[in-house]
Amino acid sequence: MRIPILKLKQYLLISIQVELDDQTALQFQEDLLNKIHEEESIGVVIDLTSVDMIDSFIAKVLGDVVDMSNMMGARVVLTGIQPSVAITLIDMGIKLEEVPTALDLEQGLAKLQMELEV
């Protein structure tokens, strides 16, 4: 089971609409980094609208993928974080402080464009 990664201009769009088990999350991490490399993407939006539960392992994988992407030169915006996910993350002490977030895919793309123009 792989999570589809859409390419739109220099951006990659991902909407996670399955329950993320550990294996799927790690596969996604690998796929995304490869895709950034292949497509020379400068920005990534990961939409979590359909994710209503997250555990500490998945949270770590997501945090890592943001750091890894940034290291490769692609800015990542997380969008659509549900209340339940936000509660879980804060309860786990994960603040995603340095990760830009936005309400939905559209605003995420707008945020990327704004950040990358600076």
Add this chain to the structure above:
Amino acid sequence: MRIPILKLKQYLLISIQVELDDQTALQFQEDLLNKIHEEESIGVVIDLTSVDMIDSFIAKVLGDVVDMSNMMGARVVLTGIQPSVAITLIDMGIKLEEVPTALDLEQGLAKLQMELEV
């Protein structure tokens, strides 16, 4: 197994990156029509870049979903049709004559915007 449908402004973006079995195709048909209704979308891009094989049943389901979406008021563009898929479709006598197509997601979106502005 459901195919993720991304919403971007008034458009829906779908990238089919799994092998479409009959059940998945029918589920996709239903999901897409429901999503068009919910989101009041005016345009849909279905990207087939990762599909390298298609059979007559899947071709029919795709053709139907285009007609159904049009009937509901959403214009559909198919993008990224692979050579092997084009060959199979023509061999099966399916010409997709009235379906706008484009090379990739980006050009598909551009085509939609152009058509819908007329």
